[in-house]
Amino acid sequence: MLVLSRKVGETIYIGEDIEIVISEVKGEQVKIGIRAPRNIDIIRGELRQDVSASNTEAVIKSLDLFKKH
Amino acid sequence: MKIQTAYFDEVEIDQTDILKFHHGLPGFEDEREFILLPVQDNSVFQVLQSVQTAALAFIITNPYEITAEYSFVLEEATIHALQITNENEVAVFAILSLKETIAQSTVNLKAPIVLNTTNKKAKQVILNNEDYSIRHLISSESKEG
Numbered sequence: 695m696l697v698l699s700r701k702v703g704e705t706i707y708i709g710e711d712i713e714i715v716i717s718e719v720k721g722e723q724v725k726i727g728i729r730a731p732r733n734i735d736i737i738r739g740e741l742r743q744d745v746s747a748s749n750t751e752a753v754i755k756s757l758d759l760f761k762k763h
Numbered sequence: 764m765k766i767q768t769a770y771f772d773e774v775e776i777d778q779t780d781i782l783k784f785h786h787g788l789p790g791f792e793d794e795r796e797f798i799l800l801p802v803q804d805n806s807v808f809q810v811l812q813s814v815q816t817a818a819l820a821f822i823i824t825n826p827y828e829i830t831a832e833y834s835f836v837l838e839e840a841t842i843h844a845l846q847i848t849n850e851n852e853v854a855v856f857a858i859l860s861l862k863e864t865i866a867q868s869t870v871n872l873k874a875p876i877v878l879n880t881t882n883k884k885a886k887q888v889i890l891n892n893e894d895y896s897i898r899h900l901i902s903s904e905s906k907e908g
Contacts, residue, residue, distance in 0.1 A: 754821060
């Protein structure tokens with residue numbers, strides 16, 4: 695993974711049209727601004743992981759529930 | 764073509780019915796092709812079966828059957844990825860996590876599957892919406908209804 699050190703107000707470009715701005719650093723929290731085209735999904739990592747965990751739980755183990763009806 | 768499935772043995776499917784998830788699903792990024800199969804005698808639920816992995820299948824339902832109030836705005840990213848040109852070609856499904864009973868089971872209203880019924884492109888969308896839960900208890904609705 696590429697790791698860059700940045701100060702508040704400094705930016706990073708990813709490709710031509712995605713700009714990441716470090717907007718505030720307070721204790722353990724970092725506020726990040728993201729400018730990106732509207733066709734790019736921006737999702738918090740833990741939310742995506744939670745959906746991934748939920749999908750894994752949801753894999754069918756048995757269809758017996760439906761056979762009882 | 765014929766595919767192996769988790770619960771229906773070998774099934775003959777039409778290539779044109781295959782749903783195409785360009786980036787797979789979160790947790791299953793390599794699973795790009797799925798097919799909808801009926802659950803016997805049950806029109807509310809369907810099986811979303813992986814074409815490539817027989818053991819991988821989900822139960823999905825129409826989220827509007829679970830909660831009539833369900834609504835969300837389709838993001839530009841989704842419209843773009845699925846090449847949606849008309850809202851009439853959009854279908855929405857929600858994935859169930861089956862428990863002992865249907866009432867104890869949960870449904871993922873936070874990350875619905877959006878399908879373009881015209882070109883069969885599909886995507887599990889993650890909503891930026893605090894109103895909906897990843898594990899919405901189905902019985903919480905049936906009590907009200």
